[in-house]
Amino acid sequence: MLGAWRFLATLAAPLLRLHLRRRAARGKEEAARLPEREGHGAARPPGPLLWLHAASVGEARALLPLLEALAARAPTLVFLVTTGTTTSAAELPRWLSPALRGRVIHRYAPLDVPGWVARFLEGWRPALALRIEGELWPNTLAACAARGVPLVLVNARLSARSAARWGRFAPGLARRLLGLFALIVPRSAEDAARLKALGAPRLAPPGDLKLAAEPLPADPGALAALRAAIGGRPVWLAASTHPGEEALVLQAAALLRPRHPGLLAILAPRHPERGAELAALAPGAARRSQGAPPDAGGVYIADTMGELGLLYRLADVALVGGSLVPHGGQNPLEPARLGCPILLGPHMENFAEATALLERAGGARRVGADPAALAAAVADVLTRPEEAAAMAAAAAAAVSPARDLPGRLAEEVLALLGHGSDRAGPRAEKAEG
Template structure:
């Protein structure tokens, strides 16, 4: 089955390149460094390195505490970090600079993966969440490179997809060294696909292990003071919105302004190639400013478009409440642990399969509310603005969940140590 999969991958390579060019229309970085995706990246060698693969921004942010811990544990070991998107690449460079080697992950074809491994020569491979590729795993297994699937999650939807290709998925799973699953439900789905229980440990989600340093807290407070101005205006953050969600957020914001006319909406699209379109959409209906333009927020500004990269954690600290995007479309939601760690009330739509266990904990603790419609979002936001004690209690409930579930990083690092030193 893997041979058929490989042949198919080679056949569609021209279309993959065309897709890169198509995406580069809005995000020019997709047309750059494409050679790395085929395993060509100069003469850099990093023998006995630790290879960490994170797909995009979310996985990269989750991996950063782990990577920094590995740098402290193994100061003489090169760290190689791969991503598949330019935004993930930017996050790696901004957070880690030249302390790690970053390249784009090779396409899952034997030649590409082989060239990559020849140059990097890892002693250990760590794959974040569920970015599993049959040829990559097989190549590592053949070379005796342990593969750790870290912070692993497997939704019921994804499990069904793997089940349809069980002849390809089962051998791949058998070649993994260890799976550090976020929850027992994730582990069970891996077992159902053929993973042995000896290969899996439930570590929890390392996304709970967030450190909010004094510098970050200070920056968030300064930003809050700017946004709230002297009037103490309420601040609603709509974070990581997707195509089809911005209109709904703005629809709900119209209703919020009818009852709370001083409210400021901070709208942050998920993908940078949409920044201009979302800004134009907001400008048609509201008085706006763009974060990239700098300057203080004017009193008459109704919507601030968050069109910068790397500031989301500061935005969570600066807002009064947050709505998480990717949840009003079938995208499975985005990381609601981040606003919870700041002690902010959290709202989300009904699509939550990417964070099923986290969302369950937050909902049961009354730290997060699910809103199906823009009208429901407006109603809940206005309720909290009018009842600050309820808003405070909801934020404290969210923070309690975040604090109670820390410790996954230490459990994951213990697994990595065992595999690295075996």
Template sequence: MRTFYSALWYLLLPFLFLRLWLRGRKAPAYRQRWAERMAWGYRRDTLQNSLWVHAVSVGETLAAAPLIERLLAQYPDTPLVVTTTTPTGSERVKALFGDRVTHVYCPWEVPGALTRFMTAFDPQLVVVLETELWPNLCAAVKRHGAKLMLVNGRLSEKSYHGYSKLPRLVRPMMAQFDALAVQTPVEAERYVALGAWPERVHAIGSVKFDMTLDEALRGKAAALRADMGARPVWIAASTHPGEDEPVLAAHQQVLASQPDALLILVPRHPERFNEVASLIRQQGLSVARRSAAESPADVQVYLADTMGELLMLFGSADLAFVGGSLVPVGGHNLLEPAAWEKPVLTGPHLHNFTAISQLLHDAGGLSVVSNESELAGTLLTLLADDATCRQQGRAAAAVVEANRGALDKGLQLISEQLTVKS
């Protein structure tokens, strides 16, 4: 089955390069560093006996950031490789860690490319984040003699049913994992059902609960809030196509009741920044762009068209709507605004964050809305009631505090794998 799967990847290569070229029309970085996608041009001994952490894009990179920092501190003499698959993820790795880690793109799921990568970077342990389940990558890791571990593993019911339809491909892959640190007992059961060894699966919670809000970050958020002035401020974060229109329509309703209100709008993908700026103006709303250092003081919408600042931006708002949820994307990280003690709003599409959203909802820190009218109504209710707003924010933050600890448990499992390897 994996031979057929590999043959498909080789057949798809021309189309994958074409896709990069087409995506490069809006995001030029996709037209760069193509050799890394095939692991071409590396020396055979680029690194020796390294640790390899693989994240996909910005969200996974930010989730992995505390883990990477701890690995750098605990294993200072071990080279650390961090891979992503997107330019935005690449930018985050470089901004967070600089030359303290070796960063390249993860090669595509082509056996030859993966073999070249393993030969060049010689990992002793490979840590993949969340749902990065790739049969050829897993096989290449084991063929190289390295340990393989999943951290912060999640598996929605939809994804589980998809994987279960390919047992001849998926079951051998799952059996190759030496340890799986997953978020919930339900997800642990799903991984075992797909073929993971039960004794290797550990439900330890989500490392996303272990984020920290340091004083420098708090200072930046406070300074930005001071620039906005004394008025109601809400943020719509990580929005996707099809969400900006209802978000802006909801803001129009908020403005009808509270004319001085400000919306911080944060599109998920940078190639959409100009498009969203045009959309805001088409709606008759005044806008300031953060990338141009324009003041948010006297506008109705502040377009946060920069990368890597979302966590800080949550701290400058009174409450937060998290996107990817009014459209069937599956939602994004609800814990970042919760950590700031902000009431959290979301759409109904939450299959990527089922357990976390349930915890927040049960605690009274999450409001689920289905459309622009419900979004506007919830916003107006909370913005008009400081006591309720603070109460929901504290409830959300309490969930974050109560569920910390997955990072330490994950690091212990990593230590055990390195001990076994050595």
């Protein structure tokens, strides 16, 4: 099957090139950087280079604590971070600490075409390749293994559905690909069991880097300005919303206003380009992308990029988007780190473990996907400040135990490199099974 995949990917290269151009025309790719998708653009600095790949924004942000831990332990390492979305490319430089800014290079990841991957690896010559979550591209993994580049998979996740599909249609391929990794760190015990059943030979103890991420940043000046504009009004944030959710939020806000006349409902769409669409749903609402502050109206459209840290700090209660519609939910750990009471809709499959953790701790509450249920839940939080504070404290406490994970993973990675560690080798074998 690996040979068939290699043949088909090579055959598909012209179509993939056309697909990339079409994505660029829709703003989903950077036209000037399309050559990077074919492995061009290497500008390798001297010294050891570590390649870390993250699919999108959430995965890239989860890598930051690991990057910090690696940089602190190995001052000569340089880091190549690849991602697959324009949003992650735009946000990554904003997240980097001063210590990392001169040591992190960003490129778009090459697609899994043999020639493109070979060009990328020949240009960058990484000493080790680390991937996060579920990025198992066969040609890329095989090419790394053929060049003797150690492979590491962290936050390895495998849903029950994906595990069943692999086991039914390609068990041999799954076993071979997982066997290429020198170290696999499952995200949870459930993921570990599924990976082991598919033949993963080297599993470290589970650990979720997303639990160890730093709180989302916020510009102090912008935060002070927004707080002054809002004043003492109660704030309900609907964060990272998807189509179909904003209408429910607006209907719920209308139900709340007789009891909370000053309520400000902030709509922060997952995709900021939907700002005009939301403005049509809420005529007269101020739009942040146009430089407008919250006015006397009851709705504010935060159609900007990279400001969730700002908005969560302002909110008295937040609904995590993607959960009222069958999308699977967005990251509930972001508001948990910022002391914001959390409401979740019925669809949180993408973050099932994090959701269960927060619910067990009492740090998040489920709500129904209808205006009346939303309004009742928001009103309950707004009128019971002691309960809201207890929710926020419980959520923050639930995510705190993962703080030592980045350091442990950094030691494992550096041991594989034979660089910067007193340990003889990775501890995965001790934890196997």
